[in-house]
Amino acid sequence: MRTVIQRVNRARVSVEGKTIAQINRGLLILVGATQGDNEEDVKYLADKCTNLRIFEDQEGKMNLSVLDVGAELLVVSQFTLYADVKKGRRPSFTRALEPDLAQKLYVKFIQMLRQNRLKVEQGEFGAKMAIELINWGPVTLILDSK
Numbered sequence: 001m002r003t004v005i006q007r008v009n010r011a012r013v014s015v016e017g018k019t020i021a022q023i024n025r026g027l028l029i030l031v032g033a034t035q036g037d038n039e040e041d042v043k044y045l046a047d048k049c050t051n052l053r054i055f056e057d058q059e060g061k062m063n064l065s066v067l068d069v070g071a072e073l074l075v076v077s078q079f080t081l082y083a084d085v086k087k088g089r090r091p092s093f094t095r096a097l098e099p100d101l102a103q104k105l106y107v108k109f110i111q112m113l114r115q116n117r118l119k120v121e122q123g124e125f126g127a128k129m130a131i132e133l134i135n136w137g138p139v140t141l142i143l144d145s146k
Contacts, residue, residue, distance in 0.1 A: 001041035001105065001145040002081045004030040007054055011074045011133035013123045021121035026072035028133050032081030033097040033105045041145035042105050046112035048143055049073070066118060073113055076123035076131060077106045099126060 005027050012022035029049055033041075055064040055071065066073065079102065083091035096102070103125050113120045123129050 001034070001037045001045055001109075002032050003045055003049065003143045004078075004081065005049060005052075005054075005141050005143065006030075006133060007136045007139035008074075009134040009136045011131065013074065013076060013121075014130040014132075015124050015127045020124060021074055023072035023074045023119065023121055025069075025136070026074070026119075027066060028131070029073060029075045030078040030081060031075060031106060031109055032078050033102040034082045034095050035097055037097060037105055037145070039105075039108060042109045042112060044145045045143055046109055050113060050116050050118070052141070052143075054139055054141070067116060070118070072119040072121070074121045074123070075106075075110050075113065076129065077102070077125045 008026060008028050010022070010024050011028040012019050014020065027049065050067055051065050053065050054062050055069045057063040079093060079096040080091070082095040083093055084095055085091050106125055110120055110122055
């Protein structure tokens, strides 16, 4: 399982011109699943995303986590995180997990994040979404469960 996390001042997701989710200060988390991913991968990444110290303390050092600052989370499924572009000019998505299984892991990931009593918003699985964000820092990290 793979995530791309971006620290944001705000972010929102729209489907067909309608805002379906939005957050203020926190993390935009793009998440994708591949073959062989399971609940252990979900647990690992949910823990990493909530405990990673990427918010500044009073001295300007990245010492605080989502939990420490009460940040908000916006989780968006993105199977293209497993695109293979080594051959040709068009991406191959054969490494992405099939949609039914990927959606179950996506839902489980969101459930695990919500156990921390944080505000967790979500995109619409499988939809074409417009994502707007104000990246803060900028801070963008890639986390992989393997």
